[in-house]
Amino acid sequence: MYEKSKGYRYLFGPVPSRRLGRSLGVDIIPHKICTLNCIYCEVGRTTSCTTERQRFYDPDEIIAELREFYPGLKDGLDIVTITGAGEPTLSSDLGYIINEAKKFVDIPVGVLTNSTLLTDPNVRSELMNADVVVPSIDAATKETYKHVCAPHRSLDIEEINRALIGFSKEYKGRLLIEILLCRGVNDNRDEIEKIAEIITQCDYEIVQLNTVHRPPAFSRAVTVAPEFLIDTALYLKSKGINVEPVGNYIRDFSGGHMTGEEMDRLLTMRPCSIKDISMVFGVTESTVQEKLKSADLSEFEITNVNGEDFYFRK
Ligand code: SF4
Numbered sequence: 001m002y003e004k005s006k007g008y009r010y011l012f013g014p015v016p017s018r019r020l021g022r023s024l025g026v027d028i029i030p031h032k033i034c035t036l037n038c039i040y041c042e043v044g045r046t047t048s049c050t051t052e053r054q055r056f057y058d059p060d061e062i063i064a065e066l067r068e069f070y071p072g073l074k075d076g077l078d079i080v081t082i083t084g085a086g087e088p089t090l091s092s093d094l095g096y097i098i099n100e101a102k103k104f105v106d107i108p109v110g111v112l113t114n115s116t117l118l119t120d121p122n123v124r125s126e127l128m129n130a131d132v133v134v135p136s137i138d139a140a141t142k143e144t145y146k147h148v149c150a151p152h153r154s155l156d157i158e159e160i161n162r163a164l165i166g167f168s169k170e171y172k173g174r175l176l177i178e179i180l181l182c183r184g185v186n187d188n189r190d191e192i193e194k195i196a197e198i199i200t201q202c203d204y205e206i207v208q209l210n211t212v213h214r215p216p217a218f219s220r221a222v223t224v225a226p227e228f229l230i231d232t233a234l235y236l237k238s239k240g241i242n243v244e245p246v247g248n249y250i251r252d253f254s255g256g257h258m259t260g261e262e263m264d265r266l267l268t269m270r271p272c273s274i275k276d277i278s279m280v281f282g283v284t285e286s287t288v289q290e291k292l293k294s295a296d297l298s299e300f301e302i303t304n305v306n307g308e309d310f311y312f313r314k
Contacts, residue, residue, distance in 0.1 A: 010027050010062045011065055012266070012268070020079045021078035021079065022280065024073055025081050025083050025084075026081065026083070026097070027084040028062060028091045030056055030084075031043070031047070032048065033046075033047070033048045034048075035049065035087050035114065035155060037049055038217065039148060039185065040216045040217070041216065041217040043086075045217045046150075049152050051117065051152050051154055051155065053122075056091055059096050059097050059100070063100045063101065066080070070105060074107065076282075080105050081111070082110065082112070082130070083111070087113065087116065088113065089111075089116075090117070094127075095122075095129070102129065108174075109130055109132075110134060111130045112134045113127075113135050113136070115135040115136055115164050118167045124171075127167070132173055133174075133175055134175075136177075138180050138181075139191060140197070141157070142157055144186050148186045165202050168202035177204050177208070178207070178208045179195060179208070180212070181228075181232065182211070182212060182221045187232070196235075200239060204242075205242070206244060208246045210245075214270070215303035215305055215312070226245075258277070263277060268313045271303065272312075273310050274292070274311075292311070299313055300312065
């Protein structure tokens with residue numbers, strides 16, 4: 001995948017983040033090394049399911065690349081996000097990377113996590129210096145967790161959720177909790193009520209309620225209807241939870257530009273629709289269509305989700 005990214009090894013983006021706006025991703029984990037194998041994963045099926053933290057890349061190489069390219073990319077960015085096509089807290093260099101990045105990055109540095117390693121005191125302590133942490137909670141019961149996230153056998157969802165509550169109380173930055181609902185899997189009222197019980201014990205800024213918007217790893221991950229998302233948000237609000245249903249949100253930019261290489265790089269990291277690409281780069285949809293016409297479409301996997309085509313570089 002990296003050789004396609006035309007110059008970067010660890011950076012990707014800007015990418016359209018539903019949660020964070022326009023985000024420069026820093027990929028600190030090799031593709032699909034994860035503690036989970038979520039059915040809705042948009043970067044494919046997990047190839048190595050582990051909970052063992054380790055060094056995957058030289059952290060100074062990651063920081064050197066960010067230091068070199070960040071000044072030229074920072075205009076129009078909302079956040080630098082430590083993430084990857086896997087679980088970033090698996091990197092034992094996470095804390096070092098956050099701290100080094102914050103020495104020269106003058107916009108927020110965030111971390112996306114699936115919450116599983118919040119049970120590890122080292123992970124909690126390393127995350128303390130991030131400006132934004134976005135943990136997920138997709139289930140409250142073992143059975144549902146198994147169906148939606150297929151966790152590593154050593155993981156216990158009740159312990160993870162207790163750790164999330166504990167972390168939320170210690171952490172001083174912005175904590176944005178994400179729930180992702182898949183139809184018929186974790187969208188029943190009992191499960192949502194149990195998830196609500198956990199969230200009401202957390203200190204957080206907002207809960208973002210989401211569903212499947214991009215081609216999932218497993219076809220049984222199906223989008224819930226927008227009305228259902230809104231109804232569920234209202235239900236969570238009635239429990240005193242600060243929640244917003246998140247559509248396929250991307251900050252709208254205009255007057256931008258995009259080269260074929262930039263479009264290519266984006267599509268190696270994340271499946272995007274023509275609208276996504278146009279909004280990320282601030283160009284018209286017809287510009288994107290023209291660029292796609294001149295690209296070799298055999299290099300793309302094109303998947304239709306809810307009537308919209310998503311392009312992902314193979
Ligand atoms: S969605 Fe995130 S946590 Fe789930 S399998 Fe994909 S990379 Fe791992």
